[in-house]
Structure formats: structure tokens, C-alpha cells
Amino acid sequence: MASHVVGYPRFGPNRELKFALESFWHEKSTTRDLLEVGDHLSSSIWKQMAAIGIKYIPSNTFSYYDQVLDTTAMLGAVPPRYGWSGGEIGFDVYFSMARGTASVSAMEMTKWFDTNYHYIVPELCPDFNFSYASRKAVTEYKEAQKLGVDTVPVLLGPVSYLLLSKPAKGVKTTFSPLSLLGKILPIYREVVSDLKAAGASWIQFDEPALVLDLDSHQLQAFTETYSELESCLSSVNVLVETYFADVPAEAYKVLTSLKGVTGFGFNLVDGTKTLDLIKGGFPTGKYLFAGVVDGRNIWANDLAGSLNTLHALESIVGKDKLVVSTSCSLLHTPVDLVNETELDEEIKSWLAFAAQKVVEVNALAKALAGEKDEAFFSANAAAQASRKSSPRITNQAVQRPTPALRGYDHCRATTVSARIDAQQKKLNLPVIPTTTIGSFPQSEELRRVHCEYQDKKMSWEEYVKAIKLEIKKVIRLQEELDIDVLVHGEPERNDMVEYFGEQLSGFAFTVDGWVQSYGSHCVKPPIIYGDVSRPKPMTVFWSTMAQSMTARPMKGMLTGPVTILNCSFVRNDQPRFETCYQIALAIKDEVEDLEKAGINVIQIDEAALREGLPLRKSEQSFYLDWAVHSFKITNCGVRDTTQIHTHMCYSHIDDIIPLIFDMDADVITIENARSDEKLLSVFHEGVNYGAGIVPGVYDIHSLIIPSAKEIADRTIKMLTTNILWFNPNFVFKTREHAGVKRALKIMVLAAELLRTELAHARKEKYE
DSSP states (O other): OEEBOSOOOSSOTTOHHHHHHHHHHTTSSOHHHHHHHHHHHHHHHHHHHHHHTOSBEEESOOOSSOHHHHHHHHTTOOOGGGOOOSSSOOHHHHHHHHHOOSSSOOOOEEEOTTSSOEEEOOEEOTTOOOOOOOOHHHHHHHHHHHTTOOEEEEEEOHHHHHHTOEEOTTSOTTOOGGGGHHHHHHHHHHHHHHHHHHTOSEEEEEOGGGGSOOOHHHHHHHHHHHHHHTTTTTTSEEEEEOOSSOOOHHHHHHHTTOTTOOEEEEEOSSOHHHHHHHHHOOOTTOEEEEEEEOSSSOBOOOHHHHHHHHHHHHHHHOGGGEEEEESSOGGGSOSOGGGOSSSOHHHHHTBOOHHHHHHHHHHHHHHHTTOOOHHHHHHHHHHHHHHHHOTTTOOHHHHTTHHHHTTOOOOOSSOHHHHHHHHHHHHOOOSSOBOOOSBOOOOHHHHHHHHHHHTTOSOHHHHHHHHHHHHHHHHHHHHHHTOSSBOOBOTTOSOHHHHHHTTSEEEEOOSSOOEEEETTEEEOOOEEEEEEEOSSOSSHHHHHHHHTTOSSOBEEEEEOHHHHHHTSEEOSSSOHHHHHHHHHHHHHHHHHHHHHTTOOEEEEEOTTTGGGSOSSHHHHHHHHHHHHHHHHHHHTTSOTTSEEEEEEOSSOOGGGHHHHHHTOOSEEEEEOTTTTTHHHHGGGTTOOOOSEEEEEOSOTTSSOOOOHHHHHHHHGGGGGTSOBOBBOSSOOTTSOHHHHHHHHHHHHHHHHHHHHHHHHHHHHHHO
16 A cells, blocks of 8 residues: 655754755855755655655655745746846745845745745736746756655646736736646646656646635636646656645546546545545546645544545545545644654644654555554554543633633724724824834844743843843834834744743643744744633733833734634644634733733734635635634723734735724734735725724835835825824844834834825815
8 A cells, every 4th residue: 555745844853944044045155055955855855755665755845935936936937027037047036036135026925825834926927938947846856866766746736826826016907827828838848758757657736726616717727737738748647636625526526537647636634525525436547645644733643533534445446546645745744743852741642743644644554555553553542542531631611601702792892983083092193103013133142041041041030131121122212213102022022922822721832843934934833732721911011011111102912812823733622713712712811901001002913814714715704703703802891092903914815804894903904015015905995994004014024125205105095095004014023133223214204204295285275
């Protein structure tokens, strides 16, 4: 019985790629150095999987930034502003597209389906001339071949690539990137031809767009594409892989009828309806790659349950055509549980990271082949039983109030317009107030303080003294720049979600559980294993300390319940909304304590609300109902004079704007600078929104800092709506201090420029 892995984490067990990228970007290492790190990481993964016994080992899943950007490079789909003149695309052009330069903006970045991973959005136009400009897929296959490992090269499928693209700036919105299929297929043919010549016997095309709600024209594109490719796919086995959700019935029919395709991969962890479709009919003689090991969460597989599922599938497709696989790439999980020496042993027994999931895949394949490892299966069964019966999972004091929440809307007592009036009297803010998202850069000295305190080399008193000094610096900087609503810079926090999780019950934390978010940026998601509650206040101490240092309003900074949920590895033994409601009640307690302590502006970030949106429209309404409800629970009890902010970034939220209104926040910050201002276009196209709007006026990830006039010109269209604020589009934590100061100074100047223009316009109106 064969085994397969869709993809594997790229960062390495010790985040080697992160440090190599940052060294390269800061010109402390060479191209050769970076390539050597990539070669080492890739070869280690291939050899590890081969040693375990995986038959279908993926290649070309390693990336120096993002697999969609890799495909853009392969197709030579470089926007003209990067000055690429042809030939093999090097790191200079590649990273310019991802990060921008001092003179050219980066391409848009957004979330990859409903995950916390980000991809670089291709920008296409009708007259684009594509060319075969990166041979990375072939090069990686040959590198594995030299090591004696026969791999399955992985390509992002042509239809999914185009469906994930957008019209370039200036191109009519009616233009469909899908119309470019005929232009990119010749390049796919060249890639396939090169892979076949190199000796590849299997090629994997990832077509995750098949799990979306596609219309007949889009589905027809799959049929036409693989019919066009059929001749070049002869003499090679082709796997079309899907993941993240059920495949709709119509898409299933189209997929399983594709010409030139040998096997089909399905997510059977989240795809229970897909399982029914397979049982209802699967093409004779085709391979089924059954994704029964969860590639997105960290819970150990229920091996007995998965084996039962596989036996049922075996009777449908035949023993020789069934391949055990992961539900998606293991990119979304940490690398190896073996590094977690500080994790509670009972909780650790419930978990499986990428390395352990590969072992699970192989163990299931061997069990199907009659070589079941009884000891391994027994240990797994004991861990499953332990998790179900452990007293640390359930807290009745938390469980009791949760069911009643669904029957109450938790709205604030008055309308947003009435609240805004009350808040203005209290806060006395100018027209177009300025503020920032929250965190400021963390110096090496501050990181040292964190490490020494965590390692118990520094007392609490010494730690408070160091953090207090950092807060004072951030406040003085903001006052010097004349920012209106201040933040304390969050020097006490390494990561927002982790910071709150560490202070809530029901959470566990890892030492090396890093997961790639984008580029060199990685996160360490908390693990929600049990019922959630707040034992004591979490931010009140630091927020009140900061407020005591200034007469200006100081924002209390909290992460919202939906974002905490969506940025964590969540327990899978109860519905997600129940866990979210528990977190919401904990944040509600914190909001009310901040208000009692004299904090009049409180930001409850829901940056990841959109990420949890189900991929199928039929399931979205239920999610949005409980997600918005969870946010409203957090602040339903505050006074009218307490101003509630929220923040969203790097997501396609334009299609859920009405639900964002339902959140009933007083001020909302929306990323605007990196998405061609398309999100804010919603607000000046007839949409009436009564609360404050804070467009992210520049991209803090970009090396370009716009001028004050550029910022003013970019946002003046918003003045027709209501209350406009100025804000960057994201936190400053990863930026340099000098650049932050300059950028904020320009932002304040832009606000002053607009205030002057407004005053002049009013004067002319009444003269």
C-alpha cells in the first residue's frame, strides 16, 4: 500500500530559512549562501521521507517566499514596473515582487484560502507575454534524483493560478484572468516536457480552486485545460490534488472526468461530503489519494478511525489504487514535536506535528498492506482515550453560560452616531485624528530583556522597570510627532495571540512550534486544548501605566476572540463557535476592567476574522453570525463614551462589508495601501457607514514611504463618507525605529494637509 505527502514545512526545524532570508535581505550573505540553505532543507526533507517509507515524495514544494510567486516566476508573469527584460528570473526580481524596493511597490499579499498563510497575488492583463522564466521545478527534481530519491514534482495548476490572480492596476475590472489560459498552457507543456525528460514518472497539479463555488464557465476551464495538456501528459502519471474543503458535486464530476489524469487527491478530514461522493462512484482504474491525516491541525490522528475509512475506500477503488495521504500540505503545521521538551507530557501525547504526521501516513499505509504496527496503534488509542477523559479539558463553570449566548444579540445600548458624539465630547479629537495599529519595533535590548525574564534571570521588578522605560520612549515619540490617540507600543508582548493565550486557561504553548505566515515571517500558534477562561486581568497593568504617562488618550490593545481562535490550533472535540464564545467572554471581562481603569479607547483587533470564512457560500452565513456575535459580546457592556476600535488586514473583506457593519465598532481600520485601495472603494461607492473609518494609508512592509501629499491624495475621496482617521496598515514590530519615525511624521503631515484643505473648503463655502 502506497503513501503520499502533499507538501512539507519549508522553514526547517530551527527556522533556518527565516534567518537565511533575513541575512540575505540585509546583504550579510550571498545568493550562493541562500541557495545552499534551500538545498540543505529540501534534501533533508526528501531523505527523511524516503527513510520513513513514503512512496510519493513531493518536490518543488520548497519556496524562498511563496509557491504562487514561484509560479508567477515560472510563467514570467512579472509586472512591468519591476523592469525585468527576460531570461531566468533571479532573486533580485523575485524579492522585488514580494517585498518591493525603495522605488517600486510590492505586489498585493492576501490570505491563502481560509488559512493564515499568505500568498503574493499575480497581477495580469490581456496583452501579457508569458515566457518560461524559472526552471525551479525541474532543478529540484534533479537535485532529489542525485540523492537517489524519486520525487513527485508539484505544480500549482494553471486554472487555480488564474483564478487566484487579479487584473493589474488600470485594467478593466471586467477582464477575467481566466481568459489567459491559452497563453500560459504552452509554458506548462514546456515544464511537463522537461520533467518527463528528467525522468519524472508522476507530476502533481495542485488545483485547490476546485473546492470553491465555481460557475459552469470556470468548471469548463478545467475540462479544456487538461484536454489541451493531454498529449503532453502521455507517458507520465498525473495527480490532481485538492484540499481545504469538500469538493462540490459538480466539481467532483468535472475533476474525475479530466483527461490525462491518473489519480485524484481529496481532503477527507474536512471533506466528509466528498467521501460520500467517492462512495457514490469513482472512476475505474484511477488512483485515489485519500487525505485522512490532517495537514492543518496538530492533533494526533485517530488511527483506528482512519483505518476504518481506508478499508471502506479500499473496497471501492481496489487495494492497488488506494494511496494514504495528508489532507493538504503540512506547511500549516510545525516541523517536529520532538523539539518540544517543555510541553506537558499528557498534552504532548495528544499531538502530531509534520514529522509525526508523515509517520502516521506511513503507519496507515503499512496497516492496509497487512503490516500493522500494533504497539504504535495501541499507543495512539491510549492517547485518544486520555484526551477524551482528561479533567483538564472541561470546566463546567465555563461550559454552563455558553449555550445561552446564542439566544441574545449583545448589541450596545445606543446607535453608533450617538456614541460618536459622546466620545467626541469626552476625547476632544481633531478632524482626521491620527493613531497607529499598536506595536512598535522591538530592539535587540528589548528582546534580551524578554529572554532573561523568561529564563528567570531577571526579577519581575527589573522586568517592569525595563518595560516601563520602553513604554515611556514610545509615548514621548508619539507626543513629539503630535499623534492624537497613542499606543504604548506593546513592548511586553512578543506575539499578540500568544500573549493573550498565555494568560488564558485552556491554552498550551510550544517552544519551536513555528509556522510560516509569509516570506520570512513565522508565527507560533497557541494550542487550545480545553475550555477557555480568564483567571485575572491581562493588560490593565500596562495600559494604566501608559495612560499615567500622558494626557492624550491611550488605547487599550486587545486581540479579538475570532482572531485568537483563527490564529490558534483549535481543539476539534467541540464546535469552533463554542470555543470562540468562551474566548469572547474572557475578552469581555478584560474590556470592562480596562474601562473601569480609565481607558477610554479600546482596540479589539479582528485581523483574522475573514480567514475563518468557510470556502463554500452555503456555510458562510453561520460562521459570520457567530463570528460577529463573538466580537459584539466583548464590548456590549461598555459606556457610550468608551470608543471601540477594530482592525482588519490582508484579506478579501469587500464581500463581507455588511457583516463588518454589524460588528458595530466605533472605528474600523482596514488595510488599504497594498490592495490598490479596492477595499475602501466600497465606502465611496454609495455605501453609508456611520462610524469612523481608518484606511491603512501606507504599507509598513514596503520599503517605500509615500509623501504627505500622496497620502492625502490617496484618502481625500474618503472625506465624503464620515469620520476619517489616519493609520498605517499594520503593526510596526518588525520595522526599524528610524523608518517608523519618518513614516509617522509624514502621516501626521498628511493629516494636517487635509485638515487645512477642509478648513479652506468650508471657508469658501460660507463666504
